[in-house]
Amino acid sequence: xxxxxxxxxxxxxxxxxxxxxxxxxxxxxxxxxxxxxxxxxxxxxxxxxxxxxxxxxxxxxxxxxxxxxxxxxxxxxxxxxxxxxxxxxxxxxxxxxxxxxxxxxxxxxxxxxxxxxxxxxxxxx
Amino acid sequence: xxxxxxxxxxxxxxxxxxxxxxxxxxxxxxxxxxxxxxxxxxxxxxxxxxxxxxxxxxxxxxxxxxxxxxxxxxxxxxxxxxxxxxxxxxxxxxxxxxxxxxxxxxxxxxxxxxxxxxxxxxxxxxxxxxxxxxxxxxxx
Numbered sequence: 001x002x003x004x005x006x007x008x009x010x011x012x013x014x015x016x017x018x019x020x021x022x023x024x025x026x027x028x029x030x031x032x033x034x035x036x037x038x039x040x041x042x043x044x045x046x047x048x049x050x051x052x053x054x055x056x057x058x059x060x061x062x063x064x065x066x067x068x069x070x071x072x073x074x075x076x077x078x079x080x081x082x083x084x085x086x087x088x089x090x091x092x093x094x095x096x097x098x099x100x101x102x103x104x105x106x107x108x109x110x111x112x113x114x115x116x117x118x119x120x121x122x123x124x125x
Numbered sequence: 126x127x128x129x130x131x132x133x134x135x136x137x138x139x140x141x142x143x144x145x146x147x148x149x150x151x152x153x154x155x156x157x158x159x160x161x162x163x164x165x166x167x168x169x170x171x172x173x174x175x176x177x178x179x180x181x182x183x184x185x186x187x188x189x190x191x192x193x194x195x196x197x198x199x200x201x202x203x204x205x206x207x208x209x210x211x212x213x214x215x216x217x218x219x220x221x222x223x224x225x226x227x228x229x230x231x232x233x234x235x236x237x238x239x240x241x242x243x244x245x246x247x248x249x250x251x252x253x254x255x256x257x258x259x260x261x262x263x264x265x
Contacts (some may be wrong), residue, residue: 034140
């Protein structure tokens with residue numbers, strides 16, 4: 001299940017999850033694509049916890065917005081084969097989770113307000 | 126038995142095709158045998174994203190309608206060993222394939238491949254129903 005942090009995409013994803021359940025396909029795994037950590041940080045974009053709460057499915061991975069995707073798509077190349085691309089690294093992690101490896105989530109696109117920063121600072125989070 | 130992964134979203138333009146291509150390539154680079162199916166009949170794109178558009182001879186509809194054998198329609202990736210694409214037809218529409226044919230095709234491919242990654246079209250109509258038909262209980 002692929003979505004982006006936009007209300008229209010998340011609403012469609014929610015509808016699809018319902019249709020999948022009706023077809024006896026349970027427990028879809030979620031990929032959140034094109035997240036912009038800075039916008040999330042300033043509260044201008046839905047954060048990944050908001051999206052997971054709405055859709056109530058397990059997260060498989062988060063892909064950051066990355067211009068490299070546009071470049072490689074136009075050339076018929078793949079970001080996952082580019083060692084230095086951030087999105088490629090995120091796809092690599094997703095693939096390793098698919099084959100059953102335990103790969104921790106990168107801390108992308110989690111809300112980061114003063115309270116959570118303070119909690120991190122004193123070791124509560 | 127290979128595992129079937131359907132990449133779906135509902136909305137268009139969120140990155141299904143990019144995700145399909147990268148997951149397929151990632152699995153193949155780990156030594157898995159992978160076939161990607163472009164289920165977006167009439168609006169194919171996975172071939173371009175993979176840079177394989179010039180190699181298409183047969184497509185998904187040719188396979189399901191018996192115009193060619195499955196093997197003949199599979200395009201081998203030029204970079205990764207064990208990575209194959211079954212392209213969508215461009216001049217037909219979603220009704221050219223039915224869910225039962227997709228189920229049979231996935232069953233056949235599961236014998237030979239470790240992973241079948243299906244790029245689902247946007248929307249909730251027949252294209253979506255075709256794409257999910259091959260998936261049984263596992264769905265990503």
